[in-house]
Amino acid sequence: MKPELELVTTGAELLNGHVVNRHAHWLGGQLDVLGWRLVRDTTVADDPAHLREALRGALARVEVVVVTGGLGPTSDDITRNIAAEWFGAGLVMHEPSRQAIVRIYQKRNKPLNAMVERHALVVDGAIVLENRQGLAPGEHLQKDVKTLFLLPGPPREFQGVMRDHVLPWLREQGVGASAQHHVFQTCGWGESDLCARLDAEGYGNLRVETAYCAQPSRVTVRLRECTGQAPDFNDAVSMVRRICSEAVYAETEETIEEAVVREFKSRGLTLAVAESCTGGLVGQRVTQVPGASAIFRGGVIAYHNDLKADVLGVDREVLAAYGAVSAPVAQAMAEGARRITGADIGVSITGVAGPDGGTAEKPVGLVYCAAADRQGTEVREFRWGGDREVVREASATMALDLARRLAGRA
Amino acid sequence: MKPELELVTTGAELLNGHVVNRHAHWLGGQLDVLGWRLVRDTTVADDPAHLREALRGALARVEVVVVTGGLGPTSDDITRNIAAEWFGAGLVMHEPSRQAIVRIYQKRNKPLNAMVERHALVVDGAIVLENRQGLAPGEHLQKDVKTLFLLPGPPREFQGVMRDHVLPWLREQGVGASAQHHVFQTCGWGESDLCARLDAEGYGNLRVETAYCAQPSRVTVRLRECTGQAPDFNDAVSMVRRICSEAVYAETEETIEEAVVREFKSRGLTLAVAESCTGGLVGQRVTQVPGASAIFRGGVIAYHNDLKADVLGVDREVLAAYGAVSAPVAQAMAEGARRITGADIGVSITGVAGPDGGTAEKPVGLVYCAAADRQGTEVREFRWGGDREVVREASATMALDLARRLAGRA
Numbered sequence: 001m002k003p004e005l006e007l008v009t010t011g012a013e014l015l016n017g018h019v020v021n022r023h024a025h026w027l028g029g030q031l032d033v034l035g036w037r038l039v040r041d042t043t044v045a046d047d048p049a050h051l052r053e054a055l056r057g058a059l060a061r062v063e064v065v066v067v068t069g070g071l072g073p074t075s076d077d078i079t080r081n082i083a084a085e086w087f088g089a090g091l092v093m094h095e096p097s098r099q100a101i102v103r104i105y106q107k108r109n110k111p112l113n114a115m116v117e118r119h120a121l122v123v124d125g126a127i128v129l130e131n132r133q134g135l136a137p138g139e140h141l142q143k144d145v146k147t148l149f150l151l152p153g154p155p156r157e158f159q160g161v162m163r164d165h166v167l168p169w170l171r172e173q174g175v176g177a178s179a180q181h182h183v184f185q186t187c188g189w190g191e192s193d194l195c196a197r198l199d200a201e202g203y204g205n206l207r208v209e210t211a212y213c214a215q216p217s218r219v220t221v222r223l224r225e226c227t228g229q230a231p232d233f234n235d236a237v238s239m240v241r242r243i244c245s246e247a248v249y250a251e252t253e254e255t256i257e258e259a260v261v262r263e264f265k266s267r268g269l270t271l272a273v274a275e276s277c278t279g280g281l282v283g284q285r286v287t288q289v290p291g292a293s294a295i296f297r298g299g300v301i302a303y304h305n306d307l308k309a310d311v312l313g314v315d316r317e318v319l320a321a322y323g324a325v326s327a328p329v330a331q332a333m334a335e336g337a338r339r340i341t342g343a344d345i346g347v348s349i350t351g352v353a354g355p356d357g358g359t360a361e362k363p364v365g366l367v368y369c370a371a372a373d374r375q376g377t378e379v380r381e382f383r384w385g386g387d388r389e390v391v392r393e394a395s396a397t398m399a400l401d402l403a404r405r406l407a408g409r410a
Numbered sequence: 411m412k413p414e415l416e417l418v419t420t421g422a423e424l425l426n427g428h429v430v431n432r433h434a435h436w437l438g439g440q441l442d443v444l445g446w447r448l449v450r451d452t453t454v455a456d457d458p459a460h461l462r463e464a465l466r467g468a469l470a471r472v473e474v475v476v477v478t479g480g481l482g483p484t485s486d487d488i489t490r491n492i493a494a495e496w497f498g499a500g501l502v503m504h505e506p507s508r509q510a511i512v513r514i515y516q517k518r519n520k521p522l523n524a525m526v527e528r529h530a531l532v533v534d535g536a537i538v539l540e541n542r543q544g545l546a547p548g549e550h551l552q553k554d555v556k557t558l559f560l561l562p563g564p565p566r567e568f569q570g571v572m573r574d575h576v577l578p579w580l581r582e583q584g585v586g587a588s589a590q591h592h593v594f595q596t597c598g599w600g601e602s603d604l605c606a607r608l609d610a611e612g613y614g615n616l617r618v619e620t621a622y623c624a625q626p627s628r629v630t631v632r633l634r635e636c637t638g639q640a641p642d643f644n645d646a647v648s649m650v651r652r653i654c655s656e657a658v659y660a661e662t663e664e665t666i667e668e669a670v671v672r673e674f675k676s677r678g679l680t681l682a683v684a685e686s687c688t689g690g691l692v693g694q695r696v697t698q699v700p701g702a703s704a705i706f707r708g709g710v711i712a713y714h715n716d717l718k719a720d721v722l723g724v725d726r727e728v729l730a731a732y733g734a735v736s737a738p739v740a741q742a743m744a745e746g747a748r749r750i751t752g753a754d755i756g757v758s759i760t761g762v763a764g765p766d767g768g769t770a771e772k773p774v775g776l777v778y779c780a781a782a783d784r785q786g787t788e789v790r791e792f793r794w795g796g797d798r799e800v801v802r803e804a805s806a807t808m809a810l811d812l813a814r815r816l817a818g819r820a
Contacts, residue, residue, distance in 0.1 A: 015448040017439020018621045018632075020432055024453060029427020038425040039460060041453040043434060050449060057467065192526040195484050199525070204485070211422050212484065213429060214564070222428070273690070273711065279697025280683070280690025283711040287689025290765050290798060298717040301683065301693040303708035307751060311710070311721070341717060355700050363517070383518045387543060387566065388700060 001145075003036040003176045006058040009043040010051055010069040010079060011153055023068055023158060030167060035176025046076040055082060059146050066166065069153030071136035073118035080123055080139070083150055087141050089124040093117070097128060097137045104135070126150075129165040133157040138165060180225040182237045186247035187218045187256055187401050194219055197243050208236040216386065217394035218256065219247075249404060256400045257285040263407050264295035264345075271403060272343035273299035274312050274333035276324065276350040277367065281396045297341040302333060308350075312336030323362065325350050327379045330368035338372050345406050347371045347399045351382075353391045367395045371402040375409070378402060411555075413446040413585045416468040419453040420461050420479040420489060421563055433478055433568060440577060442634070445586025456486040465492060469556050476576065479563030481546040483528035490533055490549070493560055497551050499534040503527070507538060507547045514545070536560075539575040543567040548575060590635040592647045596657035597628045597666055597811050604629055607653055618646040626796065627804035628666065629657075659814065666810045667695040673817050674705035674755075681813060682753035683709035684722050684743035686734065686760040687777065691806045707751040712743060718760075722746030733772065735760050737789045740778035744789075748782050755816050757781045757809045761792075763801045777805045781812040785819070788812060 007027060013019040024041035031038050039062065044050040051070070058065040070079030084091055097120035105112045119135040122128055129138030131152055138161040139150040149166050151158050170176070186194065191214045198204075209224040221240060225233035241248070249259050264271055273282045280301045286292050300311050305324050308314040314332040322328045330348050338346030351367025358364035365384040370377055382398060384391045417437060423429040434451035441448050452468065454460040461480070468475040480489030494501055507530035515522045529545040532538055539548030541562055548571040549560040559576050561568050580586070596604065601624045608614075619634040631650060635643035651658070659669050674681055683692045690711045696702050712718040715734055719726045724742040732738045740758050748756030761777025768774035775794040780787055792808060794801045 013621075015434060015438045015451065016442045016621075017435060017437075018623060020430065020435040021451075022430055024425060025427060025430040027427075028425045032426045037455075039455060039457075040464070041425060041431075041451075043451040045447075045449060047449075053471075054450070061463075190520075192483055192523065196523045196525045209422075211426075211428075211486065212482075213423050220428075222423075275690070275693075276708075277697070278694070279702070279706070279708075280685070280693030280711065281697075283685075283690030283713070284688070284694045287687070287691075287713065287763075288799070288802075292689070293713065293767075296689070296713050298686075298689075298711040298713035298721075300710055300721070301690065301708040303693070303697065303703065303706050304751070307708040311708075311750060340721060341714070353697075357703075365517070385514045385518060389566070389698070390543075392697075 001063050001173055001175050003173070004039045004062050005031060005036055005064045005066060005170075006040045006042070006062050007038060008051070008054050008058055008065060008067045009041065009153075010046055010067065011043075012045045012076070014043050015045055022155060026155070026159060027066070027162065030162065031170070034167065034170055035179060036170055046070055046078060048078050048082060051078060051082050052085070055086060059086070059148065063145055064147045064149075064170070066149045066151060068151040068158050071119070071150060071152050073115050079150055080121060083139070083141060083148060084123040086148070087123050087125065087143055091121045092124045094120045094122045094128050094137065097122070101135050129161050131157055131161050132164065133160040140165070140169070179227070180230065180233050182223045183251060183253060184221040184240055184244065184248050185218070185250040185252075185254060185256070185259075186221065186244055187249055187397050189219065189244070189247040190214075191219050194221065194244060194247070198240065201239060201243055203236065203239055206232045206236045206239070208233050210236070215393070216390045217397045249401065256397055256404070258289050260286065260400050260404050260407075261289045261292050261295055263404055265291075267407055269295065269344040269407050270297050270342075271295055272297045272337040272341035272346045274337035274346060274348040275299065275301050276303055276308070276333070277353040278349045278392050278396050279303055281392055282347065282349065282399055285396060285400070297343045299337050299341060299346075308333060311340070313339065325352055325362050325366060325368065327368050327370075327381065330370040331372070331377045331379050334370035334372040334377055345371060345373045345403055347403045349395050349399050351391065351395055353388045355388060365391055367391065369395060369399040369402055371399070371406045373406050378406065411473055411583055411585050413583070414449045414472050415441060415446055415474045415476060415580075416450045416452070416472050417448060418461070418464050418468050418475060418477045419451065419563075420456055420477065421453075422455045422486070424453050425455055432565060436565070436569060437476070437572065440572065441580070443591060444577065444580055445589060446580055456480055456488060458488055458492060461488060461492050462495070465496060469496070469558065473555055474557045474580070476559045476561060478561045478568050481529070481560060481562050483525050489560055490531060493549070493551060493558060494533045496558070497533050497535065497553060501531045502534045504530045504532045504538050504547065507532070511545050539571050541567055541571050542574065543570040550575070550579070589637070590640065590643050592633045593661060593663060594631040594650055594654065594658050595628070595660040595662070595664060595666070595669075596631065596654055597659060597807050599629065599654070599657040600624075601629050604631065604654060604657070608650065611649060611653055613646065613649055616646045616649070617642045620646070625803070626800045627807045659811065666807055666814070668699050670696065670810050670814050670817075671699045671702050671705055673814055675701070677817055679705065679754040679817050680707050680752075681705055682707045682747040682751035682756045684747035684756060684758040685709065685711050686713055686718070686743070687763040688759045688802050688806050689713055691802055692757065692759065692809050695806055695810070707753045709747050709751060709756070718743060721750070723749065735762055735772050735776060735778065737778050737780075737791065740780040741782070741787045741789050744780035744782040744787055755781060755783045755813055757813045759805050759809050761801065761805055763798045765798060775801055777801065779805060779809040779812055781809070781816045783816050788816065
């Protein structure tokens with residue numbers, strides 16, 4: 001048996017814009033830890049022909065298939081019928097599941113009807129998997145070398161039956177390879193930068209799975225050992241660490257704001273912000289981290305120039321001479337944030353986020369970030385491509401990175 | 411041609427627990443409006459055999475297929491190769507796309523390398539679809555009756571190319587059923603509140619498709635005409651409008667922050683914020699809206715009490731007597747924001763976002779929002795369930811709603 005699994009998800013609401021399908025995301029993470037792989041996720045509407053075709057296709061490709069959704073009592077709940085067809089059996093009432101439903105309704109003082117009892121219908125010959133979170137049990141169907149699991153669709157029920165029954169079964173098969181993993185969080189380099197620098201050192205010759213996940217000004221690099229290639233995996237980890245050290249801020253599942261909170265906390269430092277075009281985004285990201293209050297003082301959203309001058313104390317002559325989007329103003333904002341809040345480090349952002357407001361001299365995407373501590377102030381200029389959201393996210397990330405670097409020298 | 415479409419998504423990160431796949435959700439909603447249906451979403455890893463099989467399967471079942479992801483420059487970006495195989499052509503460098511990349515790199519003062527230029531490789535014979543949000547263009551391949559679109563994977567780029575090119579093409583085919591739609595944006599009522607109040611008036615008897623999409627303190631209600639049931643659809647729209655008028659802030663695809671910017675702009679008003687537990691989230695949301703500078707002055711992130719007192723001018727005795735999370739402090743913060751920024755309306759938020767910091771008297775989820783204008787200040791108390799993110803999002807939404815209501819009376 002190969003440790004590969006396909007997921008088939010059924011539900012019209014997942015395909016018409018009403019609900020985000022998170023099953024693949026959750027299951028993929030669980031399988032990864034077990035050394036199993038989710039190789040395909042197929043989502044189809046509650047239509048017998050579509051579901052039948054998707055199920056047969058999956059069972060032709062892999063040995064283990066999980067179907068989720070369509071186990072309710074209404075006419076669009078067709079999963080058990082399609083599974084019974086494949087299994088070559090009929091449906092039967094599963095008495096222990098029906099009794100459980102009766103008890104739940106008695107407890108809630110609600111009248112039971114035949115429709116509700118249909119939740120307890122299962123394929124004749126299935127191993128029934130108790131659902132402690134809901135009414136419809138899961139089912140385990142074994143036919144020759146093929147294994148089919150039917151699971152309820154609501155995420156809590158899906159995850160409950162998975163945890164109680166399916167994940168233990170997968171673990172028992174003893175086929176999951178325990179591949180090594182490693183993650184690098186980087187910021188400041190683009191995905192192509194990273195690849196080009198690694199390739200220039202012969203990274204491409206190493207047998208290792210590498211995945212890049214890019215967000216504005218941030219790239220996560222994930223390495224996974226290929227079967228039997230532990231030395232290459234170790235070489236790859238060393239090579240990324242050496243070549244990308246300038247850009248790497250963590251080797252864990254950590255966001256840049258989490259890294260900032262952790263670093264500042266460990267050094268007993270405090271942070272303040274002065275934000276123009278990001279409008280509060282840096283503060284919002286820092287305060288997403290539970291416990292941020294230990295390091296974050298707050299700051300000023302100086303969107304209008306009056307606030308830059310009146311609240312942060314930026315010299316009006318400097319504003320007039322250089323304009324709000326300039327290195328001297330970024331510097332004065334960071335220093336002002338530090339001064340009025342009493343924080344150890346102040347960071348600032350001023351820029352043209354777009355889509356309007358750009359000029360030939362100061363185009364959309366031009367941003368200055370600064371970070372000030374008692375030793376002085378560092379200013380950086382950026383020229384981002386992308387839309388307003390990208391410019392803002394990338395700028396906030398680089399401001400946080402600047403704060404982190406300054407904390408390191410403090 | 412049937413108005414049916416399949417989506418094939420590629421990316422290892424979508425199947426190993428790292429990223430939630432939101433493409434089907436977004437696309438499904440867009441197609442629904444056009445009268446097209448997303449009949450299947452297949453997600454596979456970046457593996458040639460899997461992608462080839464998924465693509466061929468989709469093209470065998472429907473006439474229009476969209477593939478997203480795998481158009482980057484690295485070795486795991488294989489979509490254009492697999493598509494070229496099916497199309498029976500090779501890859502060529504698309505000179506206008508390459509030139510666009512060169513211009514972007516020149517603007518950013520970054521050196522260009524051959525790896526980056528690979529973004530501009532397209533299938534020979536493809537209609538190239540400009541990507542205004544990123545480097546890799548989309549492609550439109552037509553072979554007999556089959557239409558294949560290749561789209562970049564990052565959501566912003568996927569949505570941009572879809573909006574610019576693919577959705578207009580689908581509309582032009584003239585095959586989508588034209589069911590009537592209507593949308594209501596509400597805040598302040600829960601999903602069950604909404605349903606219960608509508609059901610109490612007999613809403614359940616109307617033949618109309620109704621979908622509720624809930625976010626913290628915000629519910630979008632979408633109505634769709636059932637075939638041949640136009641009178642019921644019209645009755646349903648009237649009923650929701652009448653019964654939910656207190657909660658409805660827009661009957662368009664508008665966020666609450668967009669509604670605030672629009673309302674303030676039309677009345678010539680300005681806004682300022684004073685944020686404690688939300689740490690800049692209200693400012694960040696308002697400044698997401700292009701053109702926010704016409705109405706937004708800025709404000710203070712008063713995370714630490716010193717900033718509430720020293721910058722916003724909240725009386726230290728009031729802070730000591732009532733605590734930072736209290737109605738009098740929320741009121742003083744909103745008034746302080748207005749005073750120091752010169753804005754017409756100041757809004758404030760102070761609360762316990764959790765997970766720590768709650769007490770018996772002031773539990774996690776307790777939040778005060780206030781809005782001040784020249785006539786006075788309104789304060790509201792909330793007790794939210796949910797985690798830190800829910801508490802913060804819900805609070806920011808209600809603060810924005812309070813600002814919008816005050817603007818209406820100004």
